[in-house]
Amino acid sequence: xxxxxxxxxxxxxxxxxxxxxxxxxxxxxxxxxxxxxxxxxxxxxxxxxxxxxxxxxxxxxxxxxxxxxxxxxxxxxxxxxxxxxxxxxxxxxxxxxxxxxxxxxxxxxxxxxxxxxxxxxxx
Numbered sequence: 001x002x003x004x005x006x007x008x009x010x011x012x013x014x015x016x017x018x019x020x021x022x023x024x025x026x027x028x029x030x031x032x033x034x035x036x037x038x039x040x041x042x043x044x045x046x047x048x049x050x051x052x053x054x055x056x057x058x059x060x061x062x063x064x065x066x067x068x069x070x071x072x073x074x075x076x077x078x079x080x081x082x083x084x085x086x087x088x089x090x091x092x093x094x095x096x097x098x099x100x101x102x103x104x105x106x107x108x109x110x111x112x113x114x115x116x117x118x119x120x121x122x123x
Contacts, residue, residue, distance in 0.1 A: 028049050029053045029055050029056075030055060031046075032046060032047075032055075033053050033059050034050070034056055034059050034060060034063075034095050034096065035055075038096045039056070039095070039096040039097075041096075054113075057106075057108045057112070058109060060097045060101060060105050061102055061105040061109070063092065063095060063097050064092065064098075066088075067091045067092055068089075068099045068102075069088065070087060070088030072086070072087065073086055073090075
């Protein structure tokens with residue numbers, strides 16, 4: 001996560017100002033990570049941001065690893081107001097994630113890591 005900090009620190013001599021520039025970018029990355037909003041409901045105007053979001057790739061990969069082989073989830077009958085998902089696949093579907101994307105997510109994280117470190121080195 002801190003590799004983008006390195007890019008901004010090297011491109012801006014004033015560290016607090018560099019961190020201030022980072023805040024809106026971090027919020028955009030968090031919103032498009034799939035934690036707060038289903039990815040398939042994003043507007044086309046901001047949909048592209050998810051593809052430069054290390055948070056989206058890591059969140060999807062961790063969710064896939066956690067839920068892909070879960071076949072049975074027992075629901076609490078005393079709380080009918082809560083959502084009842086019966087399998088790991090339903091959890092993945094709820095967040096618009098696909099188990100087929102696991103290796104894509106891992107490769108994308110490696111590419112983003114390398115690209116931001118190269119930018120930090122060049123900056």
